[in-house]
Amino acid sequence: xxxxxxxxxKRKISKDQWTAIAFLIPSIILIIxxxxxxxGWTGYVSLSNYNSLIPDFSFAGLKNYLYLFQDFRFQADLxxxxxxxxxxxxxxxxxxxGLAILIDQKLKGExxxxxxxxxxxxxxxxxxxxVWQWLLNPSTGFNQFLSVFGxxxxxxxxxxxxxxxxxxxxxxxxxxxxxxxxxxxxWQMTGFSLxxxxxxxxGIPDELREAARMxxxxxxxxxxxxxxxxxAPITISVIIIMAHISLKIxxxxxxxxxxxxxxxxxxxxxxxxxxxxxxxxxANGAAIAIIMLxxxxxxxxxxxxSSRKGDQ
Amino acid sequence: MKKxxxxxxxxxxxxxxxxxCSSESSGDADGKTDDAGxxxxxxxxxxxxxxxxxxxxxxxxxxxxxxxxxxxxxxxxPDIAIDNAAVSGGAxxxxxxxxxxxxxxxxxxxxxxxxxxxxxxxSWVAADKMEPLNDFYExxxxxxxxxxxxxxxxxxxxxxxxxxxxxxxxxxxFYNIQVFEDNGIExxxxxxxxxxxxxKLQEAGTIPVALGDKESWTATQIFENVLLGKLGPDDYxxxxxxEIGFDDPRVAEAAEQFGKxxxxxxxxxxxxxxxxxxQLVANGEAAMLNMGDWAKGYFANDLDLETNVDFGYFAFPDxxxxxxxxxxxxxxxKGVDNPDDVKEFLKVLASVEGQxxxxxxxxxxxxxxxxxxxxxxxxxxxxxxxxxxxRLVPSLAHGSAASEGFLTKANQAVNIFVTQRDVDNFIQxxxxxxxxM
Numbered sequence: 101x102x103x104x105x106x107x108x109x110k111r112k113i114s115k116d117q118w119t120a121i122a123f124l125i126p127s128i129i130l131i132i133x134x135x136x137x138x139x140g141w142t143g144y145v146s147l148s149n150y151n152s153l154i155p156d157f158s159f160a161g162l163k164n165y166l167y168l169f170q171d172f173r174f175q176a177d178l179x180x181x182x183x184x185x186x187x188x189x190x191x192x193x194x195x196x197x198g199l200a201i202l203i204d205q206k207l208k209g210e211x212x213x214x215x216x217x218x219x220x221x222x223x224x225x226x227x228x229x230x231v232w233q234w235l236l237n238p239s240t241g242f243n244q245f246l247s248v249f250g251x252x253x254x255x256x257x258x259x260x261x262x263x264x265x266x267x268x269x270x271x272x273x274x275x276x277x278x279x280x281x282x283x284x285x286x287w288q289m290t291g292f293s294l295x296x297x298x299x300x301x302x303g304i305p306d307e308l309r310e311a312a313r314m315x316x317x318x319x320x321x322x323x324x325x326x327x328x329x330x331x332a333p334i335t336i337s338v339i340i341i342m343a344h345i346s347l348k349i350x351x352x353x354x355x356x357x358x359x360x361x362x363x364x365x366x367x368x369x370x371x372x373x374x375x376x377x378x379x380x381x382x383a384n385g386a387a388i389a390i391i392m393l394x395x396x397x398x399x400x401x402x403x404x405x406s407s408r409k410g411d412q
Numbered sequence: 413m414k415k416x417x418x419x420x421x422x423x424x425x426x427x428x429x430x431x432x433c434s435s436e437s438s439g440d441a442d443g444k445t446d447d448a449g450x451x452x453x454x455x456x457x458x459x460x461x462x463x464x465x466x467x468x469x470x471x472x473x474x475x476x477x478x479x480x481x482x483x484x485x486x487x488x489x490p491d492i493a494i495d496n497a498a499v500s501g502g503a504x505x506x507x508x509x510x511x512x513x514x515x516x517x518x519x520x521x522x523x524x525x526x527x528x529x530x531x532x533x534x535s536w537v538a539a540d541k542m543e544p545l546n547d548f549y550e551x552x553x554x555x556x557x558x559x560x561x562x563x564x565x566x567x568x569x570x571x572x573x574x575x576x577x578x579x580x581x582x583x584x585x586f587y588n589i590q591v592f593e594d595n596g597i598e599x600x601x602x603x604x605x606x607x608x609x610x611x612k613l614q615e616a617g618t619i620p621v622a623l624g625d626k627e628s629w630t631a632t633q634i635f636e637n638v639l640l641g642k643l644g645p646d647d648y649x650x651x652x653x654x655e656i657g658f659d660d661p662r663v664a665e666a667a668e669q670f671g672k673x674x675x676x677x678x679x680x681x682x683x684x685x686x687x688x689x690x691q692l693v694a695n696g697e698a699a700m701l702n703m704g705d706w707a708k709g710y711f712a713n714d715l716d717l718e719t720n721v722d723f724g725y726f727a728f729p730d731x732x733x734x735x736x737x738x739x740x741x742x743x744x745x746k747g748v749d750n751p752d753d754v755k756e757f758l759k760v761l762a763s764v765e766g767q768x769x770x771x772x773x774x775x776x777x778x779x780x781x782x783x784x785x786x787x788x789x790x791x792x793x794x795x796x797x798x799x800x801x802x803r804l805v806p807s808l809a810h811g812s813a814a815s816e817g818f819l820t821k822a823n824q825a826v827n828i829f830v831t832q833r834d835v836d837n838f839i840q841x842x843x844x845x846x847x848x849m
Contacts, residue, residue, distance in 0.1 A: 152817065153512065153535045173824055238680045257682040259831045358626050361682040362831035363824075377509040379820030380535065 139393065146386035153380050164387040174388070175270045176363040177371050181395070183274050184282060184367070185346040191286045192342050193335060196293025201323065203294070204301045214298070218291040225288065229355025232284035256280035256357045259364055277357070277364040285352055289345065293338045300334035301327070336403070343399040348392060368392050461750035462493040463757045465742075466521035468507035469774075470500035473709055477774035481577075484769050485760045492753050497521055503627075515541055520745035522754045528576050528741040529812030530652075530849075533568035536745070543744040544571035548755060554762060557780050561804035565812060566741055574743035575762045576779035578771050580704045581795055582736035582807045583637045583728035586711065587700045588693050589721065591618055597699075599726045603641065603669060606729040610676045613699050620676040622698035624684030628827040632809040632819075634702050635670045635826055641730030642666040645803040652806065652813040654849060658842040667835045674830055681830075691715070693723065702728060704738055704810070708791050709775035719791050727798075735802035738810040739779060814849040821845035 146164055149156045168174040203213050220228065235241040236255040243252055256277045264273030304327060312322045350369030359366040359374075368388050376385030469478045475498070482494050499507035504525075511524055515536060526532045536542050549555055549572055555563070558576065566574045592599075595616050600606040610620035625631040640648045642662045650656045651663070678698060681689070690707055692698035694715045701707065708725070711717045727734075742761055744754055760766045767778035768787050777788065777796045785793045806812035811819060825841035828834075 152538070152815075153516070154539045155516070172828060233683075237683050239683070254680075255683075257680055259682075357683075359628075359827060361625070362828055375820060377512070378505060379817045380512070381817060381820070 142386045142389050145383055146390050148383050150383045150386075151381045160383065164383045165391070167384065168387055168391070170269070172269045173359075173363050173366060173371055174368070175268050177366050177368045179270060179272055180275055180278055180363075180365060181347060181367055184278050184285075184349070185343060187279070187282045188285050188289075188346045189339055189342045191282065192289050192293045193338055195286065196290050196338065197297045197331070197335075199290070199294045200297035200301055201327075203298060214295070217294050220288045221291045223288065225285075225349075225352040226355040228284055228288045229352045229357075232280070232287070233356045236280045236283070256360065256365055259360075259362050261364075275364040277360055281353060281357060281365055284356060285346070285349070288352075289342065293342070296334050296338055297331060300331045304330050340399055340403050344396050347395045347399075461753050462495050462522075463750070463753050464495040464497050464522040465757070466497045466499070466507070466511060466523070467525035467740075468499055468501075468504040469525065470498050473713065474774045477578075477770040477772075480769040480773055481761065481766055484766055485757055488760060489753075489756050492756060494757075515539075515745065518747060520747055522748050522750070523742045523744060523757060525740050525742060526574065527811040528562070528566040528574060528737075528739040529806045530814050531811030531816060532566070532574055532741070532743065534815035534817075534849075536743075537568050537571075537573050541746050542573045543746055543751070544573060545575065545744060545758075546572050548744075548758070552759065552762065557762075557782060559781060559799070559804060562737065562739065562779060565737065565739070565804065565806050574741035575758050576739040576741045577761050577767060578740050578774055578776035579779050579795075579799060580706055580738040580776050581798070582633055582704045582738050582810065583640060583702075583731045583734065584705050584707075584725050585700050585702050585728055586690070586693060586707055586723055586725050588696050588698075589724050591696050591699045592724075595699075599724070600729050601726070601732060603638075603729045607672065610673075614676060618696075619678045619692065619698035620700060621673060621678075622689040622692040622701045623674075623677040623681040624686045624689030625681050625827070625830060626683060626685050628823045628830070629809045630686050630689070630703070631674075631830050632823050632826045633704070633807075634673060635666070636808040636813070637702060637728040637731060637736060638670045638673070639663065639666045639808075640734055640736060640805060641728065642669070645734050645805050648805050652808065652849060654846065658839060658846055663842070664835055664839055667829070667838050671829070671833045671835070674833070687714075705791070705795065706775060712789075713775075719789065725791065733802055735799055735804050736807050737804045737812060738807050739812070818845050818849045821848065 144157075147160060147162070149158050149160045149163075151164075199217055203210055203217075207213075233256075237243075238252070238254050238257055241255075243255075246252065254276075258276040260276045261271045261273040262276060264271040266272075308326055308330075309322050312326050317325065348369060349367055350373065353365060353367050353370055354373070357365040359370060368391065372385045372388040372392070375381045375388070465478070465482070467478060469475050478496065478498070482496060485492075485494060499510050501507075507525070511521070514520060520541065526536075532542070549563075554575075562576060562579075563572060566572055566576060587599075591613070595613055595618070597609045597612060598605075600609050613620040623630060623634070639651070642665055643651060643656075647656055647662075651658070651660070678684075678689070678692060684692075686703055686707070687710060689698070690701055690703065690710055693701045694711060694717060705725075708719065711723050712719055717723050728736075742758060744751060744758065748754055761770075762780075764778070764780055764783050767780055768783055771778050771783075772787050772789075772792070777783075777792050777799060781800050783796070785796050788796065808814055808819065808822060814822070822842060822845065825838055825845070828841070829838040
């Protein structure tokens with residue numbers, strides 16, 4: 101009798117599972133073909149000699165990758181991406197968390213502030229790029245106002261590299277021009293991290309803070325020792341989401357600054373677009389795409405790995 | 413109920429699978445029925461197919477020109493339908509990306525816009541996707557209607573592959589007449605006079621040369637003109653034919669001179685596109701601008717300036733008697749269903765009537781030498797005269813002199829040079845890209 105029941109439930113579960121699998125199959129097939137299939141195809145092209153309009157799939161080994169890593173423009177792209185990512189993520193976390201803590205002070209009109217900060221997210225990066233291109237234009241934008249104080253920053257046309265030293269064929273250091281792009285990107289994406297931190301703060305029970313205060317913690321200590329550690333998972337999510345945006349960024353740069361003089365604001369996405377669709381260097385373009393994929397994977401894979409462990 | 417839905421679902425999935433697996437055969441079947449349908453309609457009403465014209469002419473004057481051309485064609489060939497498949501954006505970049513996908517997928521448009529010269533020869537001609545048009549030229553007696561050097565430009569290995577519809581000139585300086593008069597400057601004809609004028613302007617606090625190199629082709633354009641001045645038309649052509657190397661000392665001299673010109677440009681050049689730089693000249697902040705002569709249309713139509721009153725023009729110093737050609741051409745791709753209809757369109761495009769309908773609106777001059785000058789403004793008339801009497805050379809910055817692969821790398825090298833001014837590096841980059849010309 102008992103075994104009978106067990107058998108029945110077992111069969112029932114497996115039937116449900118079959119339904120689930122059947123419903124999943126179409127999307128799995130589509131994803132296998134249109135995502136993983138094309139990633140594989142891109143990888144294949146990146147190892148070929150397909151560098152003109154005439155298809156040539158003969159095996160080239162790592163030639164395209166070697167070319168890129170010796171190329172001034174690509175080295176500059178990697179440098180720019182590195183500094184853009186660090187500054188962008190850092191600013192989004194600090195400003196987003198700061199604003200979230202301020203808004204969380206149970207002040208009146210909280211939703212108005214929240215919406216004001218969230219609104220830039222509703223714009224596309226292209227709109228942001230065009231707007232900030234004019235705001236930070238050295239001859240039309242903020243400089244009209246700043247000239248009153250006698251300061252004339254060159255913003256994204258500045259070709260200086262801070263703390264630069266020769267490395268490979270480029271000057272390695274912080275390109276001043278990239279800061280302008282970071283400002284625009286932060287303006288757009290801070291609302292998102294603010295929303296996430298706000299949700300995180302709401303998830304921390306008031307009793308915990310009360311308890312800390314009862315134990316004599318100052319307000320600063322309450323945030324530093326209690327609230328911040330509990331926001332760590334949120335910070336990780338913010339880092340991962342922002343990292344994949346910044347490593348793949350294309351539209352903001354393309355609309356705002358282009359490659360920049362001496363490639364000070366160039367990024368791999370822009371290089372890939374130009375070399376593939378203007379220069380017809382398909383294999384080089386594919387190699388850039390694969391490198392971008394690997395860069396993003398550095399962030400995403402450990403995250404997926406840890407969340408998989410969490411599930412188990 | 414649940415079972416039914418489940419069964420239905422499985423059926424749909426299976427159907428999808430079967431459809432996917434047999435896509436090739438069903439594709440063929442589709443193709444056949446399509447053809448059959450076409451045959452029927454052609455047999456029935458004697459109506460012909462459709463001609464799809466692929467271009468990136470979506471801007472103000474150029475779109476008007478294209479529409480005028482289409483109107484003329486429809487008047488002459490009422491039974492052939494025209495499909496205007498223009499793709500906007502990126503000065504042709506977007507259109508070229510779409511074109512590449514379609515050509516590689518064996519779905520070519522009936523005819524497409526392409527800059528005459530290596531942009532076509534090193535791409536679709538090399539990929540064996542274009543029909544040679546020699547017989548078509550002979551039939552219509554066009555061989556002496558276009559300048560010989562222009563026909564050479566659109567030819568590869570003795571075969572002609574496209575038909576030029578318009579001509580723009582790249583080695584032109586536009587200048588603000590008021591600024592020149594205020595500073596007592598005569599139009600310079602040599603590089604020495606040019607630099608003397610530039611010094612004078614700089615001392616007077618005016619920006620001598622306006623540049624907007626947010627996209628680096630504008631700087632490449634200056635370099636190619638300096639190069640033309642240094643090498644002369646014959647050696648300039650040899651350079652891009654690979655007969656003279658980029659390590660020739662005159663190329664380095666040209667780079668030095670190019671760098672010297674860059675000393676006179678506006679500081680915020682990297683934040684401007686060419687229109688923004690033209691505005692500097694228009695409002696008198698800067699004196700001169702080297703730009704292809706589409707800038708004339710921008711000065712005259714968009715900025716409401718009067719030619720030869722507010723702004724003037726002169727040939728790039730040291731290149732008088734030479735003509736940096738930028739030409740839009742149309743060819744006939746292989747594998748088009750109705751090549752005869754397309755040829756009808758190409759005939760209209762190549763006719764005096766067609767070129768005179770298109771060019772005054774686009775602001776370019778006709779590629780034919782027997783067009784009617786009365787239809788053009790003073791600048792057009794002057795340029796048509798120059799076009800007849802000058803040596804014609806292909807522009808690098810606009811795709812005629814070298815493949816787009818080389819151009820992309822040359823633009824990168826120029827972008828780096830504008831900031832670093834390292835002549836050796838620059839020459840090295842050009843030399844190493846040269847095999848891809």
